Structure formats: structure tokens, C-alpha cells
Amino acid sequence: MAWKQYLNKINSSNKKRDLLHEFVLHLLLIKQFDKQEYILENFHDDIFDYVHLHSYLDGFIFNLIDVIISLKTNDKSRAKTIFSHLDIDKITDSSYCDYYLIFYYLVGYNIHQNTTRQKQCGEQFKKLAKESGFNLFNRNYLKNYF
Numbered sequence: 001m002a003w004k005q006y007l008n009k010i011n012s013s014n015k016k017r018d019l020l021h022e023f024v025l026h027l028l029l030i031k032q033f034d035k036q037e038y039i040l041e042n043f044h045d046d047i048f049d050y051v052h053l054h055s056y057l058d059g060f061i062f063n064l065i066d067v068i069i070s071l072k073t074n075d076k077s078r079a080k081t082i083f084s085h086l087d088i089d090k091i092t093d094s095s096y097c098d099y100y101l102i103f104y105y106l107v108g109y110n111i112h113q114n115t116t117r118q119k120q121c122g123e124q125f126k127k128l129a130k131e132s133g134f135n136l137f138n139r140n141y142l143k144n145y146f
Contacts, residue, residue: 003035010043017047017058021096024061028103029136031145033072036065056090060100067107071146076111083111102128102137106145 010019020043027036044062063082070079088104091097105128108121122142129137 016043020047020058020061024065025096025099028068028099033069037069040065040069056087057096057100060086060091064100064103064107067111068103068146071107071110079107079111083107098128098132102132106142109142110146 006019006023010016013019020039024036024039027039040062047058047062063086067079067083067086070076070082086104088101091100102125105121105125109118109125112118112121122139125137125142126139
């Protein structure tokens, strides 16, 4: 029901970017990878055209979704390449940054083979999870998200 309402709203809007952030967070939380992929495929060009204003955070969100979809389809090489280009320093001033950083570190934890780097991502995830106050973001969530 909410998905259909969202699609009706975003399809009829000329400000698709304004309808992206919060809904994508919900899809990340509930692991709706097929819906994330739909957004990636159907709204990327509308948001990143030369007419509409967009930010680095918008690019970060789409790339994060792309990394997640790549991991889900076992395209780890693509996931690692895209992930390596995400610059978290550019999103630290955004009102949504903490939530996207939680998923950035969650993905980093699952993508890195180097145990030191994996541990760093895990620690950052736990730190942000504690600061957010959401009990959902625990060690079990970190390990079993995918």
C-alpha cells in the first residue's frame, strides 16, 4: 500500500529528489532490495539530469543502493569498486547522514575481506548505532543484514 502511494507521488512529482531520502531509509531498514533496485533503475536519471538540483548525498544514496544490489547479486567486484568511491566526508553535514553512515559501515563490514578494516567498520557501526538509540542496530543486524 505505502509502496504504491509512494510510486504515485514520485511519478507525478517534478521534485523527485525531495521524495527520495526518507523513503529510501525505510527500504534500507526493512531490506526491500527489489524496491531499492527499482528506485535505482527508474529515478536515477530524473534526479541527476542537468535541470534538477542534486547533492553529493543523492549520489551517495544511489551508489550505496547500487553496492547493496551488487552484493545481493554476488557481483562483489562491482560492489567493491563503487564502495571505494564513496566519500563519507562529503555527507557529514546532511540531516540524514548518520543513518546513511550506519548503512555505509554495515556494507563496509560485509564487503571487506581484510579483518582489520572489517573490524573498523564494525566499531563505527556500533558507535553510530549506540548514538542513534535504535536497538535494531545491534551486532546481529550487522552480521545478518545480507
